[in-house]
Each structure stands twice: as C-alpha cells, then as structure tokens.
Amino acid sequence: MERAAEHKALERALSACAKGHSTVVLVEGPVGCGKSELISEAIDRAAARGGVVLRASGAAAERGLPLGVLAQLAASGPPGLSVPRHERGHGGLLESMELFGAAVRRLCATAAVTVCVDDWQHADDLSRAHLLHLARASRSAGILLVLARALPAPVPDPVLETELLRLPRLSRLRPAPLSRGAVDTLLDEADVTDTGHRHLAHRMSGGNPLLLRAALEDLPAGGAGRAPGADGAYGQAVFTCLTRAGADARAVAQAVAVLDAHACADTVAALLEQPVAGVARTLDALAAAALLDGDRFRHPVARAAVLDATPHAERTALHRRAATVVRQGGAPAPEVAERLVAAWDASAPWAVPVLQSAAAQLLAAGQTRRALDCLRLAGEGLTEPRRRADNALRGAEAAARIDPEDAESRLTEVLEEARTGNLDPENLTTLAGLLVGQGRLDEAQEIRDLLPDADPGAGSGAGAGLGRLGAEAVAGVGAEVGCGGGVAVLGAGSGAVGAVARVGDGRRAAGAVALAPRQPGYGGGPVPERADGARRHAVAGPAAVAAPVEPFGSGGPGVLTAPAVAPVSAALAVPAVPGVPADLWPPAGRDGGRSGRAGALGAGPWGLAERGGAAAVGAAEDQLRAALVGCTAIEPVLGALRTLVYLGGPARALPWCAEFAEQTERRAAPGWSALVRTVHAEALLRQGDLAGAETAARTALAALPRSAGGTAATGTVGILAQALLARGHADMAAAELARPLTDSAQAAVPVLSYLRARGRFHLAAGRYHAALGDFLEIGRRMRRWGLDRPVVLPWRTDAAEALLGLGETRQAERFVTQQLALPDATDAWVQGISLRRRAALQDPRRRKTLLDRSAEALRRSGDRYELACTLVEFGRALHECGESARAAMVNRTAWHLADECGARPLRDTVESSGPAPTRAARTVPTASSSELAERLTDSERRVAALAVRGDTNREIAGKLFITVSTVEQHLTRAYRKLGVTSRQQLPVELQLLVTEA
DSSP states (O other), X not given: OOOHHHHHHHHHHHHHHHTTOOEEEEEEEETTSSHHHHHHHHHHHHHHTTOEEEEEEOOGGGTTSTTHHHHHHHHHSOTTOOOOOOOSSHHHHHXXXXXXXXXXXXXXXXXXXXXXXXXXXXXXXXXXXXXXXXXXXXXXXTXXXXXXXXXXXXOSOHXXXXXXXXXXXXXXXXXXXXXXXXXXXXXXXXXXXXXXXXXXXHHHHTTOHHHHHHHHHHHHHHOTTOOOOTTSHHHHHHHHHHHHHOHHHHHHHHHHHHHGGXXXXXXXXXXXXXOHHHHHHHHHHHHHTTSEETTEESSXXXXXXXXXXXXXXXXXXXXXXXXXXXXXXXXXXHHHHHHHHHHTOOOSTTHHHHHHHHHHHHHHTTOHHHHHHHHHHHHHTOOSHHHHHHHHHHHHHHHTTXXXXXXXXXXXXXXXXXXXTOSOHHHHHHHHHHHHHTTOHHHHHHHHTTSTTSOTTTTSSTTOOOGGGOOOOOOOOOEEEEEETTEEEEOOOTTOOOEEEEBSSOOOOSOOOOOOOOOTTOSSSOOOBOTTSOBOOOOOOGGGGOSOOOXXXXXXXXXXXXXXXXXXXXXXXXXXXXXXXXXXXXXXOTTXXXXXXXXXXXXXXXXXXXXXXXXXXXXHHHHHHHHHHOOSOSHHHHHHHHHIIIIIOHHHHHHHHHHHHHHHHHTTOHHHHHHXXXXXXXXXXXXXXXXXXXXXXXXXXXXXXXXXXSHHHHHHHHHHHHHHHHHTOHHHHHHHHTSOOOHHHHTSTTHHHHHHHHHHHHHHTTOHHHHHHHHHHHHHHHHHHTXXXXXXXXXXXXXXXXXXXXXXXXXXXXXXXXHHHSGGGGSXXXXXXXXXHHHTTSOHHHXXXXXXXXXXXXXXXXXXHHHHHHHHHHHHHHXXXXXXXXXXXXXXXXXXXXXXXXXXXXXXXHHHTSSOOOGGGOSSTTOOHHHHHHHSOHHHHHHHHHXXXXXXXXXXXXXXXXXXXXXXXXXXXXXXXHTOSSGGGSOGGGGGTOSOO
C-alpha cells in the first residue's frame, strides 16, 4: 500500500544488476514503516529472476560479535561460501575483505547475486567494512546490495558511513507512514466497520503499518472506542519499534513517558542530561515513526507499555529526576507530586509541602485516591510528631470520601497523638469536628477538653463539661423509673451500662451486670440535687451488684456489651414527679434548653432543630441546593437530609437522597455514597417501603470497601436488620447483627440504629429482658449526647413494648406518658406510635379510641408499615368490642397494607385473627392514587376513605358534620364510579388520599 515508487526502484536496481551493473539500495526511514517489507520484496523479486540471495539481519545485542552479519550471509548462501578468517592488523583485514569479495563474485558467474541486510544500523563493524568493500570492488559484477536501517540511526563509524553515501550507484528509498486514505482502505479490507474502532486505529497507529496491524489485532477484544491493555499486541509493537530504533531512541521514549504532558526537547534533555539538539532530532524521528504525536505518545497504551518495559530501578530514578525537572519548569503541585509518588521518594526538602498542596488540589478535583497517595508519602517524609499528626489528620479527612472505615482507623491513630500532646489547638478542633461527624461524640468531647481554653473542671466524671463551647454537662443518671410493679429500671452514670432489676423474687435473667462505680450520695447517702433543683433517684447500694455475672444474650446476635438484668435487694426511690420520671429528661443548661455532648459540640449530622420545624426544613433544602453546586464536605449534607427525613417527612427527603447518591457516585466517593444511601434507606423504612429500604441499605454496604464493622456501616446494618425483621427474614437479620463491630463503632451514634434493630430482634424472639436492655441503652446514650428526640428514635415506646412483654404495665405506662409529654409528640409519626403503645395498656373501649387516633396520625405521617401495625391492633380491638363488620373492614385494609409493604409476619397476623382477605377482593387493583382521586369528588373521596377505615355511616356523618343520608348518597355515587357494590370492595388506597377526617 502506497509503496509503488519503492517497488519500481527495486525493479530498476534488479534490472541493472542483470546487465552487470552493481547497485546499492539504502532503505531508511522510521521504525515500523515498511523497510523490512521492502527487503522481503527485494528477496522475492530476486529469487523470481533466478538469482542468488544472501540475507542477514543486524541486532543490537550482536553488535559486539565480529563478522556476525557476514556469518548469517554465508549461512544463507550456497555451499562453498564461508566466512573469512579474521586476522588482526590492517593487512589481515584487507586480505579477509578481498577473499570475501572474490567468493561473492564467483557466485555471479552463474546468476545475479542479491545481498540483503535488514537493521543495518545494528551490524557489527567488521561486517559493515566487508560489505562496503564488496560494493566498491564489484561495480561491474552485477551485485545488488540492499541495506535497510531505521532512523534515527546511530553512527558508530563516521568514515564507513561517509563511504556508503559516496558510492556511485546508490539509491536511497525512504518509506513513510501510510496516509489516512490508505489506512481506511486497509481497515475496509479487514472488515473493520465500527466507527469507534476505526477512529482508535487511526489514533493509535498514525499510519505506521506495524502499529496498525498490532492495533487491529487488539481492537476486537477492546470493544468499540476502547483501547487494549499495555501487554497486548500494540504495546509489544511499540516496544519492538523502540528496540529497533536503538538505545538513544529508547532512552528518549522513556523520558517522554515519564514526563508525559511536560515532555519537550528541553525537559527531556534536562532529564537525560544530554544535548538538546540531539534529543530534538530523536524526538523528530520518533514522531516521524508515528510513535509520538508531537512530543507525546499517540495513545496512553504506548506510554504504559514503555513504562512497563523500563526496569524498576531505572524507572524510579527517572521519576525522581522528573519531579525536579517539572517543578523547575513551574508545573502545578499535582504534576510534581505524581512523579514523587511514582518514585515513592519524599527526601527532597521541598517534597512534603508539594505533596500536601497537591493533595488539597486533588481533593478539590474529586481525585481522592491520588490525594491519599500524596498524603501517605508525605507522612513518610515527616519526622516531627506534630507535623506527622497534622498530615495524618488530613489523610483521615480525605479517606472518609472513599472508605469511612479507613478514616475511622486513621482518626483513632490521630486521637492517640492528641492524647500525647502532638496536636496543636487548631488541629484539635479539626479532629473533634471529624469525630463528631463520625458520631464518636465521647471521643470528640475528650479532644475538646484538651483545648487550652477548655473548662478544667468540665471533663471529669459523668456530667463532663463540653470544652470551650461552654455547654453544660450531662449530669449523672440515677434511676430511669422508680420502683413499681416489681421492676426497677436503672440508668447508668459515667462508664456504666443501664440495668433492669427484678425486686424481691430472686430471679435473674441472662445478662451481665455492669453498674456505675459508687458515687457520693448513692447507696444510702443523701440523694444529690440536679442543677434544676430536682432530686435524683437513689440507686441501690453495694448489694445491687453482688449477684454473679452471667453472659448476655446467649445465642442471640450482636457483640456489644449489653445492658443487664440482675436481682436487687433494695427498692428504688419513687420518682419526684409522679407518673413522669424526672430523670428521663435531659438536664437543663444555662439557657434552659437541652444539653448534652452533641448539643454542645455542634451535633454535626446528628442533631435536629429544637423548634421551628418548617423553618428548619426550608433551611435544610436551601443548604442542599447550595451543596449541589459543589459539595466539599458530606456532614452538612447528611444533616440536612436527616432534617428532611425527621422533620419534613421521608417523602420530601427521598428525591434529595437520590440526587446526592448519584452525585457522590459521579465523584467517585463511595464512602460518601454509602452514608447518603443509609439516610435514603432510613427514609424508605419510614415510608414502610421495606424492600426499598433493604435494597438501599445493601447498596450502601456494597459501596464500603471493607467489612461492615465500622462506624459508618453500623447504622446501615441496623436499618437493614429492621427491614429484614419486618419482612420476616429473622435469620438474615441475625446474620447481619452478628457481624463484629469495632470499638469505635460500638461507642458512636450510628450504633443506636443497630441497638434498636437488635432490640427488635430480641422482641421478636421473646427475649424481653435483652430487648429492654438494648432500648434503655439507647435512651441513656441519646440523653447523654443531647440527641434524645423520639422523632429520630422512639426508644421509650420500644422499652414500653418490652416491659409489656414482661408484664410490667405500670412501668410501660410511664415510658409512654413521658414520650407523649415531649415536644416531639406533636409529630404525626411519634404520636401514632405512642398512641398505639398506650392503647395496649387500656381497656377495649378506650383502646379502640386511641388506635383510631393512632391510625389517623400514621396516615398523615405516610408510614404504611406502622399504619398497618396500628390497624392490626385496631381490628382486634373492634372485634373485642363486638364490631365484627367494622373489624373486618379494618383487617382488610391492614392485610393489604402489610402485603404491599412486604411485611409477611404482620400480614400473617391478620390472617390468623380471622378470615384472610384475598387479592381478588380488590376490584380496582390497578388504579393509582391519582387516578382514584380524579374519579371522585372531594366529598365522595372523604366519605369513601372513612368507609374503608371501617367507620359506620353514623360515625362518618359525625366526623364530617353531615347527615347519614348524605353519607349514603356519597357512597352510592362512589360505588358507581369505582365499579364496586359494597364498602368491602372499596380500594384500600382510598384511605391514604385523605389525611384528616
């Protein structure tokens, strides 16, 4: 292809030889551009004419082998042609050359002789001398000498080179890379029709025939628009071209590969410490061979192939020198750092600042892994403890984007440095903020106490102060609930775990006892006063901890040190405030508001606004809109998302969760993505979308590079286990909860979700003492951290459920009463759950009323699973009250809701309580909520919704302030529009269309 001129030149040379005129053809050009093919063409044409062909090829490794090429020529010829003996001295050399020339001329007596030598630039000096002598001395013998050499070619002997160029019948052929049209023709012949493949073939080959063939060999495996690996045929072809081009060309190519975008004649010369002019000629030759496009490789695969073929020690030295060269050239810090990391050398005095600056820029560009490499290398270049700690802190902050567990480990190391005094105040503040972001509030407080302006008396004991922010401490906790009904529920002071003691019967439940150390005023001494003047409850004295310790949760999941149940010989004091234990409230701070570690430290993503829910939700959405432009920290985003979930409703949070999950994935930040998807999973769980919550939680766990035992994964596991339990997969939930947790994870905020899941697991298994211990531990931690919000985690009603399982109704009532007295009780979700739990403590008539109110509240909240739970209880209460028809309607709704949520255990509970509703009963199964809304008027929709809930016509009339006749008319029209004949056939979805009666 495009070699017609060269072929004509060869034909003319062969014809001249046939007439007795010796000719020399010098084929020279870039490597891979067809010189060897022309040698082969000359051999084929000479053989076709009946001539004698002698062939040989030079090799760089055989340059030092005397007469090596001549030996190849002799071996390829007819018998009798031998290699002359090499004699030292000028006389011996002349005699040897004459003997070789005479032997070749004798061959010409019978046929024309063609001598072909490929890679002439690598021929040994003696062979070159013999062949040039043959050309000079045999001008009329009819010998064709075809020599091919690659450019740039070394000039080992300028005298011989000059003699070659002075030969009278010398013809020089210079094959060049193929044109674009010729490449297209070859691609057509190879049946390459894919546009991506064709574009890539042009880009990778540049018309170099050798590179083109190699690219075509690799492309089918690479896919459209994708390049092969550096170890494919293309990479090998690049290496072959450079080997044939010589050591100088290979050295320049290696320098170009290391310098990459900074490669030019000046920088390559500086890196190799060679003259610029010579380097420039080599660069031009490599560009002519289509190995380079200007001063860079045509494709990254070529660069990778060159780097891979460079010995490690040599490559490291090149990268080390290249870092200095590009830095002197004013390259950005990331470009310099890339070479330092490749050499893994931070010994230069300027290396560490450059690496740290590069890390900051790479983080801003979303290249976290490269930033971490820079910081890791910088750490090896630091010896001063404070600077090492500062660098480690930067690494922990960066690692959180891709691997929260790695960040957790790094922060633990920095925490040890802080304890030994190796962090300055600014870094102490940063460390405390990062610990808060991970939910490690106790450790964050410990760091705050190390700040120079921290309150020196604030960091000791339960009720430790909160450093320079001036927050009040959490006072030591006394008894959670006073003695009543035979159970004393103990709280824990500093370092203690809550306990449940059964008074007087001597029975012990499985569980280890862990009580606070004895403090002044406890166990017989005067009861200390709290800051607000109320008295704490007295805690039993030493006899309370005299019982033998037994293992907790035998056979159950989890590894946390759990709360305990033990016999207590002394009764606990009655609460100061009858009915509502005062110690369940967090102690008041100076401003009369709540205090606690999170509230004082700045709760990071864990806190919620105390008041102004609508304003907080609006501010959260504003913050999320701003973060969409450029998110440099995930904690504010998580805080805003949690605010939407808890204060604005999960439906409002879901679109934002999806948006930020996608954004963090685009930014290659799997750690951040896992955190966002965890919030997403919780929002779905709050809607009753159990399958969606499970999927989102599993996706979050899959995004974490390591095992699910770190702080970040703990909360995700808790949400996943709750969803699995509700769906009836208790064995799968147990497997998730059985995963080991790190020490940090066990003491951080995300473990609250894990504890709740484990408590729910114990409830499902009938282990009420173990469940109660988990729920009380949640309450103790939430209060101590200032995060006690039922809208986040209603631990009091969970504890009440466990107490009901133990038969302790009075204690359960107190927990429910307290939760209903909290400000969060105005939230529909909290109200619905609390009322359902209170209903369990009432007689059937009162229970029916409370469950009706609970269902109404949960409809407003949008939680279909919790609504189904309430409706199951409501149906039972109606049945107990003799309202069987209405109970059947409520059960039907509960069954369908549970079925839609995928809550099989709950659905089966409805089936076991009476005739099971069937899917066939749903006469309008395919209609969406919006379609149903369009079919009915507002009045018809409201009446039908109440009818679906099981209200009688008279009750509907009373709620809507209309007559019974009007109710009947609305229902008749609704039946007709929906194609049903009775209220039992009304679509269950109608009840979700109206939030208030």
